[in-house]
Amino acid sequence: MADIDLPSDYVAYPESHVLIAGHFLVKDTYQTKRQAGMNDWLITFTLDGEGYFKTGDEHIICTQGDVTILRPTVPHQYGTSRGKTWHFFWAHFSPELFETNYLSDKRLVNLTIENEYIRNRINQSFEKLIQDYRERQRYWYELCELSLKEILLLIAQRQEQALDSRIEEVLHILSKQMKDSISINKLAKSVNLSPSRLSHLFKENVGHSILDTLKQMRLNQAALLLEHTDRSASEIAYEVGYQNYNYFAIHFRKRYGISPREYKKNPPTNRT
Template sequence: MNIDRVSQFTGHSNGTVIAGHFHEPDTYMTKRLQGMGDWLITYTLEGEGYFITAGTERICRSGDITLLKPDTPHQYGTRKGQSWHFVWAHFSPQLMETSLLPVEPLLIHSLENESARDRIFQAFRRILADSREQSEYWHELCLNALREILILMAQKNSRKLDSRIEETLHLLSEHMRRPLTIDELAKTVGLSPSRLSHLFKASTGTSIVDTLNQMRIRQAALLLEHTELNASEVCDHVGFQNYNHFINQFRKRFGVSPSVYKKQARNPGRPGT
């Protein structure tokens, strides 16, 4: 079998998932005049493909996800003079909640930041691996990965943020525990520090520093509620370099010190707590 063209069919009593990883020349084409009975989702890794629905051609490029609705007459393939490297999956309509699916016959959704692209690709890789292995709960694992992809798409649509701001938020979350500078973030997302600061505030309503502090305080509250860590240990764990600053930020958010918050969380309703 050509290693650039690998697919897997996975049947199940609750429906089917069919997944594949293709790398196709410009002779590749699929045409279905009656459509098909399931959803098709593709994610383009490199090159260019096309989809034709209702006589209109649309192009999918690197970082684009397409969702094709069941029973939609269509044609798709590799653009002339190009190659098309993509992963794909078919899934039955009854397998996914409709709130995560588009109403239009063909949706093409562009992912511009690298963290989102990598996360989507890793989800597709899990679908392929789990469907091939077919160990216990493989069908549920495939559906969870598909659902993750659709949720990420829905989140991007609801937030409608510049891709560089999305990437900045991801970096803040991923590296919350270590010191981060605006210069470092700006270099990573390809903006000047002043431009990033302005665009971030305009897009989110808060500054980068305030957003990072909010992330840290939310995590600190969870750790105080659900672990045995004390306030000093939590301060260090979430990335604050100064304990007094941590106390001030925590009081600003919750109105009490971390120690009092922990007591209240452990003893709800007790007088004097």
């Protein structure tokens, strides 16, 4: 993407119930200063380069993978760091659009997204947000709200969840490859840890072992499929990663108190 100046339709102070978004690659001449703050929220996601934010005595630097959130009414200044370029997504949204009490109450938040999966997900949500904002086809506004809501919830999740980024990656792999055989050695290699260190760190973060967590994922999915699909219990056992139905049935009964076939005939929503 080539260097750009501010677009002609850029709005610094959105009116009530307005959401705007964009994608900038700007040199160190780019700077915005608002002594009285603004009426809306501002969120940025740095793709590359370096930017900065100043609010009173606070001065933060934004680099690749950083999400920055500025609350309304906070006097501030932000721009590209001297001698750098700053490549970032941004969005302004008025306070009336969302419940934001799940976000930090700090005036300025800078959060580094270390987990590659979450970083990619935020990136994709911003791309959808900007695309829908620019194209403005039918329901564009509602689609923009959905994309921004996803970004904000992912950020709130990161703030509340103190998981090691490597454990987050392992959980993502487990959920994505739940049907496959899982090798602790391969998982450890994927996050640059030894198998013993991964096992210890995982239990420390999650509270359960890797294999127990995988088992719970499989059983949760099995219960969902039993309740909401026409597949047989044996088909579902295979679908969630069990090669032996009897082994699956034993684990299922321990978890839910009844056999998979009984569960299918009388799922929780139908029980009195």
